[in-house]
Amino acid sequence: MATKIEFEFEGVDYTLVFTRKSIQTMEKQGFRPEDVSSMPATMMPMLFRGAFLAHHRNVKADVVDRIFTRLNDVEDGDADDNDEVEKSELFQTLAEMYNEPLEALANRDGGEKNISWRKTT
């Protein structure tokens, strides 16, 4: 089933997931996946906030921002150099999740067979 990010923050359980409706809403708000590399400061927070739309639409923006600040150092609890790595892993996961609703529409059941390969020396 669809990939989800689950965590608990200030006593509330959160489930982040992208549905087709949440993607539609994000596009109406101006989110463009192709602009993530050129405008990361704008698009990445939009991507993160968009993951709340499916199950936590009414969560306030400042709560989302606090979660965003705290989420990337949840692995070790310290604000250190690993935060950049954790943040990039988070956004990589969010990007994969964002693509899932579209990829699920692709018919890959009766398609081409996988290519078997072997290693030779």
Next chain:
Amino acid sequence: MEEDYVASSKNLPSYTDQFNAVFPYYLYAGMTYDQFWNDDCELVKYYREADKIRQQHEDQNAWLHGLYIYEALCNVSPIYNAFAKKGTKAKPYPKQPYLIAQAERESEDYPKQQLAKSKSKLEAWAAAINLQFAKKEAVESDD
């Protein structure tokens, strides 16, 4: 190169446009609006598979329908022969649907039922033979 990639990617339809393009098919496949837009995004794979099974089932039904028509025409054909002998009759229509008949053949009780049928036929035939012999003896004794 990068400018070409950015320009070409901007010409691609948006995710929403692509969702809207396939939405009618999934409504036809049985999904509701809520399931398609708000539910688990992987659900569409199972509805596609269910639609394939439904199409196979309908195809099989159409084939079976054709088989019934074919057999009906074959059974009736003797009486439509212009050179058929007087008294020619059409073959009877099957007493049971094919699938029920096949299910009965595959059931565990089928061999026992067949044995009971064969036994009763044999007994009836033996009784008829015995009756013929008894009549013949009665005629010979009268002589």
